[in-house]
Amino acid sequence: MKNIRRILSYLKRYKKYAILAPITVSIEVLLEIWIPYLMADIIDVGIANKDSNYVIRIGALMVLAAIVSLVFGVLSGRFAALAATGLSRNLRRAMFNKIQDFSFSNTDHFSTPSLITRMTTDMNFVQMTVMMIVRMLIRGPLMMIAATIMTFRINSELAVIYLIAIPFLAGMIAFIFSKAHGYFIQMFKKYDKLNGSIQENLIGIRVVKSFVRRDHEDEKFIKSATDVMETSMHAERYVTLNGPVMMLTVNICIIALLWFGGKRIIVGNMQAGELISFINYTNQILIQLMMISMVMVNLVISRESVARILEVLDEKLDLTDDKADKALFPSNGDVRFDHVSFNYSSRKDSSDTTLTDIDLDIPSGSMVGVIGGTGSGKSTFVQLIPRLYDVTKGSVKVGGHDVREYTLKNLRNSVAIVLQKNVLFSGTIKENLRWGNENATDEEIIAACKSARAHDFIMSFPDGYDTELTQGGTNVSGGQKQRLCIARALLKNPKVMILDDSTSAVDTATEAAIRTALRDHYKDITTIIIAQRITSVMDADKIIVLDEGRVNGFGTHEELMKTNEIYREVYESQQKGAE
Numbered sequence: 062m063k064n065i066r067r068i069l070s071y072l073k074r075y076k077k078y079a080i081l082a083p084i085t086v087s088i089e090v091l092l093e094i095w096i097p098y099l100m101a102d103i104i105d106v107g108i109a110n111k112d113s114n115y116v117i118r119i120g121a122l123m124v125l126a127a128i129v130s131l132v133f134g135v136l137s138g139r140f141a142a143l144a145a146t147g148l149s150r151n152l153r154r155a156m157f158n159k160i161q162d163f164s165f166s167n168t169d170h171f172s173t174p175s176l177i178t179r180m181t182t183d184m185n186f187v188q189m190t191v192m193m194i195v196r197m198l199i200r201g202p203l204m205m206i207a208a209t210i211m212t213f214r215i216n217s218e219l220a221v222i223y224l225i226a227i228p229f230l231a232g233m234i235a236f237i238f239s240k241a242h243g244y245f246i247q248m249f250k251k252y253d254k255l256n257g258s259i260q261e262n263l264i265g266i267r268v269v270k271s272f273v274r275r276d277h278e279d280e281k282f283i284k285s286a287t288d289v290m291e292t293s294m295h296a297e298r299y300v301t302l303n304g305p306v307m308m309l310t311v312n313i314c315i316i317a318l319l320w321f322g323g324k325r326i327i328v329g330n331m332q333a334g335e336l337i338s339f340i341n342y343t344n345q346i347l348i349q350l351m352m353i354s355m356v357m358v359n360l361v362i363s364r365e366s367v368a369r370i371l372e373v374l375d376e377k378l379d380l381t382d383d384k385a386d387k388a389l390f391p392s393n394g395d396v397r398f399d400h401v402s403f404n405y406s407s408r409k410d411s412s413d414t415t416l417t418d419i420d421l422d423i424p425s426g427s428m429v430g431v432i433g434g435t436g437s438g439k440s441t442f443v444q445l446i447p448r449l450y451d452v453t454k455g456s457v458k459v460g461g462h463d464v465r466e467y468t469l470k471n472l473r474n475s476v477a478i479v480l481q482k483n484v485l486f487s488g489t490i491k492e493n494l495r496w497g498n499e500n501a502t503d504e505e506i507i508a509a510c511k512s513a514r515a516h517d518f519i520m521s522f523p524d525g526y527d528t529e530l531t532q533g534g535t536n537v538s539g540g541q542k543q544r545l546c547i548a549r550a551l552l553k554n555p556k557v558m559i560l561d562d563s564t565s566a567v568d569t570a571t572e573a574a575i576r577t578a579l580r581d582h583y584k585d586i587t588t589i590i591i592a593q594r595i596t597s598v599m600d601a602d603k604i605i606v607l608d609e610g611r612v613n614g615f616g617t618h619e620e621l622m623k624t625n626e627i628y629r630e631v632y633e634s635q636q637k638g639a640e
């Protein structure tokens with residue numbers, strides 16, 4: 062209940078619709094209740110007295126009531142939809158904003174597919190439930206109360222039939238849904254899994270195809286889909302009982318009404334029209350009972366979705382810069398690691414750290430290479446510099462200050478990183494490059510692309526810099542994409558430039574040219590280059606050798622060749638490979 066109230070607080074400027082909807086519904090209900098009453102009058106007064114004027118007058122009133130009730134019905138539906146969609150717009154926006162502030166480890170905590178499911182499937186469900194609540198939860202009880210009052214006014218003895226029918230039906234509905242409820246919850250969990258499988262396959266469709274994993278993936282998918290089907294079948298088996306039970310009860314009620322009411326009419330205690338409107342009210346009461354039960358079921362099921370949405374909104378951000386000095390900017394590209402240890406939060410409990418006691422100094426303007434086996438912690442090491450993750454122990458300093466003293470904006474504007482898994486966004490090449498610097502002039506863009514050796518291939522496209530990239534940049538080659546990412550980072554005009562395996566798909570000659578360009582045109586920038594090939598880093602000022610999260614060696618190529626066993630071995634094996 063507290064959760065629901067919290068969700069509803071996101072209504073904000075759509076609140077008026079959430080209030081207008083029940084009001085218009087109430088008017089609709091009152092008119093709807095009035096109609097059978099008028100009908101009874103037509104039969105019992107107009108027809109009985111053969112007074113056609115009366116019939117026409119009351120008939121016209123009925124039509125008017127029906128039209129006005131229709132108008133208010135349409136209005137209430139519209140208001141309910143506005144309230145529900147407005148709420149979900151605000152909620153989605155709040156979630157999106159929150160996720161934008163997520164650190165890498167916050168995102169790790171949820172996983173991307175789960176975040177997408179929460180923003181789509183769960184959100185839709187909550188939206189639907191809110192719409193139902195706003196409309197039905199007022200309409201149902203109001204209709205039932207009004208209809209019951211009317212029937213008691215017509216004939217309180219006959220109305221006793223409800224006193225038996227309603228508790229019976231309510232009991233049946235409660236029984237059915239208590240049985241089905243568990244299956245519904247399960248069903249939604251299975252939907253999650255199905256969504257996950259679809260997402261993974263669509264994102265990885267190229268890999269699936271190239272590994273000819275189609276049959277295997279097909280099987281996996283069919284299994285999830287069948288799972289969903291079976292669980293829904295279980296749930297539906299109970300839910301479908303609802304209809305027949307309800308119809309049976311209604312019909313029994315009507316027979317009882319006809320039997321007892323008929324007797325009264327024969328004796329002259331009741332009129333035919335009264336009995337007809339009585340039966341009308343009966344129908345309405347039982348239908349509303351059914352509606353209320355549906356809303357209740359939805360409410361119970363959507364509790365799960367609400368909780369999943371609030372989980373995202375309540376996630377504690379683990380990277381904040383509230384206390385940082387907004388006016389502080391890194392003055393140079395000095396990078397210093399002071400006894401840094403680090404562990405991913407998902408592995409907090411494990412005793413071995415991903416990075417252990419890293420202590421080194423990278424002077425401003427130097428070019429440093431990082432070498433190490435896969436999983437040795439190279440990416441982790443560099444991600445600490447722009448504070449994509451926070452250190453567990455020790456400190457990382459850029460320009461003489463701890464990275465936590467800068468605002469994230471100031472820090473990240475000065476430290477450009479080309480991530481190992483990089484992405485381009487849909488839009489033109491130029492738009493993508495402007496991510497680095499919104500105000501970059503065409504000359505600056507071309508200069509950066511020339512340094513990144515991207516200019517020539519961009520110009521070879523018919524549309525040049527205005528070439529449209531597809532989502533994820535799938536219409537450029539791997540090496541072209543890497544070069545675009547480097548150019549994008551260069552446009553930031555950073556103090557520190559980090560390339561995490563960013564030239565792995567570029568041929569060695571082009572790679573060397575990029576390095577030379579970086580040296581010649583960006584002398585003041587500290588450049589940190591992670592590479593698999595020693596040739597990519599051997600002419601760097603210094604090279605870091607990482608092994609299982611520790612610095613195994615730190616020196617020039619010549620020094621490491623003499624003193625560092627790992628480095629020498631890697632070099633020799635790569636030389637042999639080359640020959």
Ligand SMILES: Nc1ncnc2c1ncn2[C@@H]1O[C@H](COP(=O)(O)OP(=O)(O)OP(=O)(O)O)[C@@H](O)[C@H]1O
Pocket residue numbers: 169405407408415433434435436437438439440441442481
């Ligand atoms: N987001 C993460 N959550 C938990 N553990 C992670 C995460 N990213 C990496 N790791 C783990 O941390 C260790 C170091 O990974 P890292 O990505 O830094 O290696 P790397 O040297 O860059 O490897 P590669 O050369 O393959 O890119 C690995 O054991 C890896 O499994």
Ligand SMILES: [Mg+2]
Pocket residue numbers: 439440441481561
């Ligand atoms: Mg890596």
